[in-house]
Amino acid sequence: MLRSVDEWELMRGRVYGADYTDPGPRPGRTYVELVGGPLDGLLLDVTGRPDHMLREGVTLPTEVGRYGPGGRALYAPRADGGRRFDWRGDIP
Template sequence: MDELMRGRVYGADHDDPDPGPRPGRAYRELVAGPLDGLLLDVTGWPEDRLREPVALPTEIGAYGPGGHAQYAPRPGDPRRWDWRGDTP
């Protein structure tokens, strides 16, 4: 888990002097795609929600501003969520 604690959190402001994870929060590592290496804060998410794919807004995906990057939990390692593609 220490390895995950070094990354940047998805949604952190670009000028945030400390965009990393916070103690006491739960994160998932985003793997591949436009958000590769970012951490998604899932603190407070119910268990069933943690098993479902998510579509995260991003300006750097295939569809530019207004687009979404889709990620889903990796089978066998749910702490890592793999990129499934971009959508408008």
């Protein structure tokens, strides 16, 4: 699904799952950037998440992926151990 430039700009720098009225990151929290796929540019709060999630990745519900409402997007950390999770695909 393609988005307009305005939609991309609106989402960039927002936190996944945050209310649209309070989209920004909060001090004292740890975030990774989601790269590629339907959630590209969003930040994911990983504060307090188990270490295995930071190594293995996450499956995130999304309404804008290949499978629409009810679908999920797979994101996994980059091998460099940085703060970016790359998109691996969508699942129903």
